[in-house]
Amino acid sequence: MAIPYYHVDAFTGELFAGNPAGVCILSAFPADSTMQKIAVENRHSNTAFVVARADGDFDLRWFTPKVEDDLCGHATLASAYVLALRKHNVWPLHFHTRSGILTVAQDAAAQGKDSFEMDFPAMPPQPCETPAGLLPALGLKDHGLKAALVMQSRDYLVVVDRAEQVRALSPDFAALAKLDIGISGAIVSAPGEGDVDYVCRFFAPAVGIDEDPATGSIHCTLAPYWAGRLGKDKDKETFRARQLSARGGYVQCTIGDRVKIAGRARLYLHGTLEL
Helix, strand or coil: CEEEEEEEEECCCCCCCCEEEEEEEECCCCCHHHHHHHHHHHCCCCEEEEEECCCCCEEEEEECCCCEECCCHHHHHHHHHHHHHCCCCCCCEEEEECCEEEEEEECCCCCCCCEEEEEEECCCCEECCCCCCHHHHHCHHHHCCCCCEEEECCCEEEECCCHHHHHCCCCCHHHHHHCCCCCCCEEEEEECCCCCCEEEEEEEHHHCEEEECCCCCCHHHHHHHHHHHHCCCCCCCCEEEEECCCCCEEEEEEECCEEEEEEEEEEEEEEEEEC
């Protein structure tokens, strides 16, 4: 079986930045075990598998190197970019996923055809008990932080005071992977600098992602939180966020009943998987 395969850098306009994703274009999904093996072989934080439906929509599934994911932003962005490269001409796209129908539009406000806006569910964080060992595993106590604001939605959200504290983190991934936090990961965020509203990093070693370079799904939680904290008007203002990983990533969001997440993508390579 020959599978068209694309390696795309998402949430960036430059190669070798943002978050790499694999995108496989299929006529039908192969066995789950086969998709999992492809994801393991790719070693990306997520590999997307896209199947066209008879109604013009698409089915979309995501696999990390360890599990099938329930929501992935950068691989969704990469999938939309690949369909644009393949001359798909009906927009917006509708992806049927484990998180419902996700809509992706070409971003008319941006120049070029590498920019897209995704419509994702809003997942505001709620107060929670801090899991034992979370802050030490993240390395926050190494920076003199004995306590931090910890909330939870799909993932845990840890809010600190300064962008530099986020940038300087050096987590203990082995300890973080052993924490009883289920499939979720840990977001660390702080107020931004300059024209950036907030900064973040994301760690999910339990599902095979020590640090995700540039993540879309976490803004389902971050955008509602920072909207409330910064007092911005919903549906009127754009939030600018930067992910402070080594590769880096830049995301723009607007928040209403759902979160619109905008970003760019670049093609690194296109080939064929022979199974």
